[in-house]
Amino acid sequence: MADEIFTDPRLAALYDPLEADRPDLDAYLRIAEQLDARTVLDIGCGTGVFALLLADRGLAVTGLDPAAASLAVARAKPGAEQVRWLHGDANTLPPLQVDLATMTANVAQAIVDPALWHTTLTRARAALRPGGHLVFETRNPARRDWESWTRANSHAVTDVSGIGEVESWVELIDVDGRLVTFRRHYVFTSSGEALTSDSTLRFREREEVEADLLTAGYRLREVRDAPDRPGKEFVFLAQRADH
């Protein structure tokens, strides 16, 4: 098992309380506004935070995620009935014609398998209307962010409504070329129960992503900085290329 933080209902319930501050989503909201997007596909929507922000602004949103436990959290939120939630990945996408597809919070890095990454880009393109855009971020490997993924840097105790105090931290497990594996730890203070979630992320170079986008039928419009994490992320804004 891996990625229990998304797939185990006991941990999926902790994702939002432990990531309560989401300044990262402001830049995505601004991009949706700048593009005047009315219809959005949020790939890897997780617990639906961004999908619901868009729906609240009157956009028609489809949220896609392979983790049923995260989607269950999303579906239970106020306003969830305004979003079309799809359980699956790019392979299972129905026909769509959206203005904008998004992958927030480094979803791109969670798609580790090269074939699935390529499929995700090509299926996302197929889900765009002609001229539609794809926007997503990925950490700049040169920053070697994983070197700061230590217990000392990440240890926190959070009071989670309805659950009680949860102690959490991350531990780096392995760095194997482009693949970085880390373990999230959770201890529920009231019961003493300890759960872990292992995840592997792929760190891609900017040039590699640019080439992947071209191959998948996009024109690269811009590579931006993430305003809340200056210098740490590449934010790719790509447009469906039609010839």
Ligand SMILES: C[S@@+](CC[C@H](N)C(=O)[O-])C[C@H]1O[C@@H](n2cnc3c(N)ncnc32)[C@H](O)[C@@H]1O
């Ligand atoms: C760090 S979370 C981000 C969730 C959400 N985008 C957010 O901003 O809170 C990464 C998400 O990517 C999802 N994911 C993993 N593999 C995926 C794939 N192949 N296609 C789509 N989503 C995937 C996970 O289930 C998880 O919900």
